[in-house]
Amino acid sequence: MITDARVLRTGFVPREVEHRDAEVTHLTEVLAPLTDGDPADTTLLLGPSGVGKTCLAKYTAEQLRQEVLDVEYQYVNCWQNFSEFRTLYRILEGLGKTIDIHRQSTPRDELFERLRTYDGPPCVVILDEADQLEQKRLLYTLHELPQFSMLLIANRERELFANADERLTSRLTGCERVRFDRYDSAELVSIMDARVKRGLEENAVERDQLATIADAAAGDARVALSVLRTAARQAHQSYESRITDEIVEASIPEARAERHEKDVDTLTPHQHTLYEIIEDHDAISPSELYEEYRERTDDPKTDRTVRNYLSKMDQYDVIEAEGTSRDRTYRSVSETFDRIE
Numbered sequence: 001m002i003t004d005a006r007v008l009r010t011g012f013v014p015r016e017v018e019h020r021d022a023e024v025t026h027l028t029e030v031l032a033p034l035t036d037g038d039p040a041d042t043t044l045l046l047g048p049s050g051v052g053k054t055c056l057a058k059y060t061a062e063q064l065r066q067e068v069l070d071v072e073y074q075y076v077n078c079w080q081n082f083s084e085f086r087t088l089y090r091i092l093e094g095l096g097k098t099i100d101i102h103r104q105s106t107p108r109d110e111l112f113e114r115l116r117t118y119d120g121p122p123c124v125v126i127l128d129e130a131d132q133l134e135q136k137r138l139l140y141t142l143h144e145l146p147q148f149s150m151l152l153i154a155n156r157e158r159e160l161f162a163n164a165d166e167r168l169t170s171r172l173t174g175c176e177r178v179r180f181d182r183y184d185s186a187e188l189v190s191i192m193d194a195r196v197k198r199g200l201e202e203n204a205v206e207r208d209q210l211a212t213i214a215d216a217a218a219g220d221a222r223v224a225l226s227v228l229r230t231a232a233r234q235a236h237q238s239y240e241s242r243i244t245d246e247i248v249e250a251s252i253p254e255a256r257a258e259r260h261e262k263d264v265d266t267l268t269p270h271q272h273t274l275y276e277i278i279e280d281h282d283a284i285s286p287s288e289l290y291e292e293y294r295e296r297t298d299d300p301k302t303d304r305t306v307r308n309y310l311s312k313m314d315q316y317d318v319i320e321a322e323g324t325s326r327d328r329t330y331r332s333v334s335e336t337f338d339r340i341e
């Protein structure tokens with residue numbers, strides 16, 4: 001059944017991306033100055049979840065690295081490395097510049113200094129979920145340094161600029177933007193089909209079944225591939241020679257639940273506390289939520305940071321099993337926040 005499990009994994013960067021020619025061309029043009037040794041403009045990649053922003057950023061940077069030997073790229077997920085120190089550390093670590101740096105005691109300015117004095121090959125820095133960075137000074141610094149070219153990935157521009165000061169906002173408002181729309185069903189089918197050809201035995205899944213998965217995924221390739229992976233694994237474990245319709249039907253909620261669990265695993269301790277409070281209530285007002293969070297936490301974040309977390313959590317309701325109370329709570333909390341803003 002499964003001939004190459006790697007190609008079904010979420011983090012897999014395919015050799016060819018499907019249906020994103022215009023976006024690939026745009027990004028390649030943005031990065032073109034690097035082929036002559038010049039820095040590229042800072043670029044924002046914007047769009048909802050699962051539309052290929054991360055995949056295309058990595059793919060284009062990889063293509064460039066194959067074309068120009070003397071170029072580096074570093075990828076950091078700011079959702080997991082939300083503090084300035086952690087993101088800086090990850091970039092320097094990738095560049096082999098963290099010798100002698102102690103996570104507890106090295107001052108942040110020392111890390112910034114290492115970034116400024118970096119004299120290796122030009123480097124493309126991909127900051128995924130860049131809106132989650134708590135402090136945005138790092139963006140300003142990277143934007144100013146000619147050794148680095150930044151690709152900033154976020155769902156919405158508004159969140160990316162949320163706690164940026166005027167200096168940074170004025171720098172970034174003029175930068176390049178690549179916008180991504182949701183896929184339609186036929187596009188999702190061909191994204192899955194390319195993986196099926198490389199990762200599953202022939203005739204393991206029918207096109208109609210891929211269409212059913214695509215409809216359930218509602219434009220999100222991450223969800224579509226996750227359902228496909230769950231179905232293939234299920235068929236494999238049941239010694240089926242092909243994926244049955246029943247397996248497809250069962251895999252849709254299962255993949256959503258699995259995805260949700262993984263998302264919860266990636267929450268930071270503060271985000272986790274918020275998540276737990278929301279879980280404990282059928283509905284909760286933003287002020288009650290913030291109060292309870294302050295009570296449960298020794299070093300609470302500001303109200304604004306908390307709102308930022310919540311708007312991020314709101315995304316999970318898209319992939320959450322339909323109609324659970326948690327789902328509704330997320331929606332009501334973040335909608336209320338939206339109304340306040």
Ligand SMILES: Nc1ncnc2c1ncn2[C@@H]1O[C@H](COP(=O)(O)OP(=O)(O)OP(=O)(O)O)[C@@H](O)[C@H]1O
Nearest residue numbers: 010012017018020049050051052053054055221222
């Ligand atoms: N055009 C494409 N061709 C092939 N695979 C794709 C394409 N778009 C997305 N994928 C695959 O779909 C999955 C989700 O894509 P990706 O992580 O790039 O989405 P995203 O827009 O960055 O979403 P998120 O905001 O949730 O991180 C990945 O496994 C990726 O490889």
